[in-house]
Amino acid sequence: MLASDDDILREAQSWRETGRAVAVATVVSTWGSAPRPVGSHLVIDGEGLFLGSVSGGCVEGDVVAEAIDVIADGAPRLLEFGVADATAWRAGLSCGGHIRVLVERLD
Amino acid sequence: MRLADLALLNAEYDARRAVALVTDLPAKDKKSSTQRVVRAADVEDDPLGGIIAEHLRAGRSGTLEHDGREVFIAVRVPPVRLLLVGAVHISQALAPMAAMLGLDVTVLDPRTAFADPKRFPNVPLLPAWPDDALPAYALDAFTAVALLTHEPRIDDQALVAALRAPCFYIGALGSRKTHARRCERMAEQGFAQGDLDRIHAPIGLDIAAVSPAEIAVSVLAQIVAARRRKPMRAAACLGA
Structure with a gap:
């Protein structure tokens, strides 16, 4: 049920322990037909390598870009994506859902 | 973080x-x-x-x-496990369906003719008595137990262990009459009515299931409800 996300958090720990810069992105709320449930993770390293998903693939690019900034300044960010968002055409959810994603640096 | x-x-x-x-x-x-x-x-x-x-x-x-x-x-939370006591026909349908739901399934049966890998390809088997195998298996709050052997000698050992553990689901196959006798035996072992109320029996939601696969669906639906529903609504829905 939760195996893949659990593996992702284990991987995040091992990335950090081997000295890589790491950000963890987590779906904190969804509205409408969001593709990934609350609690889903995407982990990103300083090189932009990532594992897991917070959507069906539609917003991962933007989350990874934000994660690079979070890794740089250490301040967590709460991102919103959805059809009502101004960025919808660029990074919207084709399914018509709305999600919020917390991105934080692993310190 | x-x-x-x-x-x-x-x-x-x-x-x-x-x-x-x-x-x-x-x-x-x-x-x-x-x-x-x-x-x-x-x-x-x-x-x-x-x-x-x-x-x-x-x-x-x-x-x-x-x-x-x-x-x-x-x-x-840890992966949810399902222990099937009885390597019976219903378990052969239950095991693959439970795996699709993401449950870690184990089948226990001391009768080695039943607990045969040829009958249960790719399913972890415990060909042992519950009293011998369950201490190592370690029943916990993220484990569901389904008693399916129709053999009190086997089922009862597993039931005692399940009632002493915080398993989130305990289901037992058998008629109401069979279950009444089962409850009498458990009461003799010192279990109170509150303990016995944890047992879902006859096992499964009442969807008039007939075939082993249909019974498997009714059992799995009951397990999902026990896991996901809020306690008040669960009591109303499960009729335990």
């Missing part, structure tokens, strides 16, 4: 204990948030204890408002 917190989340997971990461989400104009790890054993000491406990029980993450701030409760 602190690395030490993440390490604790992973360690609790490996020990098959539920744990929550509670985050005060950053407000729109502020770039900060605070975070704490709450282990299942410490949940009562937390200001949001009751809410966190319910999230842990249901294995569900979510947000809520508290003191004018938005709080995110991320739960990390």
